[in-house]
Amino acid sequence: MEDSTTDTEQEEEEKTEKDQEDPIYAIAPTVNTQDERFIDLSTSPAFICLHELHAMGKLPGTRMAELKAKYTLLHDTVVSTQESEVQLLQNAKRFTEQIEQQQFHLQQADNFPEAFSTEVSKMREQLLKYQNEYNAVKEREFHNQYRLNSLMEEKSIIIKEFEKIPKPGEMEKKMRILRESTEELRKETMQKKIEIKNLREDLTSKQKQLIKEQKELEELLEYQVTLKDEVVHHQAIPVQIGKEIEKTTRKKVEMEKKKIVLEYELKELNDSLKKVETKINAIMEEKEDVIKEVEGKRALLEVKEREYNQLVKLLELTRENEATSLTERGILDLNLRNSLIDKQNYHDELSRKQREKERDFRNLKKMELLLKVSWDALTQTQALHQRLLLEMEAIPKDDSALSERRRELHKEVEVAKRNLTQQVNINSYLSF
Incomplete structure (x- = not known):
């Protein structure tokens, strides 16, 4: 038994020497990162560039x-990771100090006498x-607490991102406003088309009237030419011809005036038609822009809805992880x-053993004292016996006195x- 205990003690000493040769330390990171908290x-630079x-x-x-929102979210995550890194470095420093203290205590325990293997040492x-x-x-x-804190931080980040997403009610309201504006623009375009159609009809009627008047003017010009020919052929009647010429010239002047007025009206109609066409083109371009904007908003709404669904799924996963961590924490609390x-029970057992040991020690002291007293009584009895033997030898041999003595x-x-x-x-009872 002693050989086995010495072997095990030697193995433990070798293990402790190896542990002392290779101590465990927490290595701090050597990368100099910028503190993003301040x-x-x-x-x-990112905001300036944007x-x-x-x-x-x-x-x-x-x-x-x-992009600003994404950068802010990433900055918040970097700040949280830096804070957790600082906390972990502090914990690593504290744990290294605890490890050094425990190694010191273990070294003291290893330096304890090897032959002293009592029940107290086992306990x-x-x-x-x-x-x-x-x-x-x-x-x-x-x-587990650190993991729970990180999950809570992720949950808060997800909630912030979720709050930044526009609500479906607001998007529906904007879509309704855009639909109303498009309906109004459609009505205005229809009204403008009707006006343009009416103007075109007026223009065609004016053009027809102008063509008719031009034909009449041409007929009058032809008639004038014929009259001139007749004047040439009939110079005999100049007065009548002069009157007819005056009539034709007056008609010609009137027709030219009408032509000028009609040309001016035609020019005004063309200008108004061009203005209406430019206005229609502007309205159509504005309509296309509105349609494109609505399509962009619809695509953005679909993207946000997908992101919202992903965030909801992620939130459910975090809740499940939180529930599992809480159950693990409860199990750890029970353990x-x-x-x-168990520690309290062992402590009570140790104190009881200590009290029993002290009681046995007191009983041993009492037994030693009683043994000493008994030895003293025995020596006194032996001395008395020797004295009596000497007295018996010194007494004369008288039978009556001798028998009485x-x-x-x-x-x-x-x-x-x-x-x-x-x-x-008494001694045996006390020893028992």
Whole structure:
């Protein structure tokens, strides 16, 4: 048994020496990252670049707002990760200090005398074992708490992103307003088309009337030519011809005036027709722009709905993870409570053993004291016996006196024997 205990102790010493040769330390990261917690986003290069692109006209306002929102979300995630990294570094430093303290305690425990393997040392080993288990449970609980905090941060980020998404009621309201505006534009275009149709009909009627008048003018011109020919042929009647010429010239002047008026009206009609056509083209372009904007809004609404569905699924997953983490935490709490109860039981057992040991030690002291008293009584009895023997030798050999003296000595011996037996019984009872 002693050889086996020494072998196990040697193996434990070798293990502790190896652990001391290869200590465990938390290595801090060497990358120098910028602290994002104290940075103003409005003065960041990303925001400045977005503003410059928007000012140059290369980036629309909606896209700029979307990119700003994404950058803000990423910045918040970076800040949260940096805070968690700082917390983890502090925890690593604290854990390294605890490991050094535990290594120091283990070294002290290893330097304890090897031959001293009592029940107290065994209970001490068990206590250290349960203490290590308790520390492991605390570490697992810390990891679970850290995981729970990270999940809560992700949940808050998802809620913020969800709040940034426009609500379906607002999108429906905007769509309804756009539909009403398109209906109004459609009505206006129909009215303008009717007006254009009426103007075209008026224009055609004016053109027909102008053609008719031009024909009449041509007929009059032909008639004038014929009259001139007749004047040439009939110079005999100049007065009549002069009158007819005056009539024809007056008719010609009137027809030219009518022609000028009709041309002016035709020009005005053409100008008004051109204005109406340009207005119709502008309205059609505006209608196309509105339709494109509605289609863009519809596509954006579909994208946002898909993102909303994804976020809802992610929220459900986070809730499930939170529920599992809560159940794990409850199990860990139960295990911790059981370990604390076991620790208290072992502590009570240790205190009871200590009290029993102290009681046995007191009983041992009493037994030693009684043994000393009994030894003193025995020495006194032996001395008395020697003295009596000497007295017997010194007494003259008278039978009557000798027999009486013998009886007295016999009585004294009996009394000493009874005292001795009583003392032995008391010692045996105390030892029991």
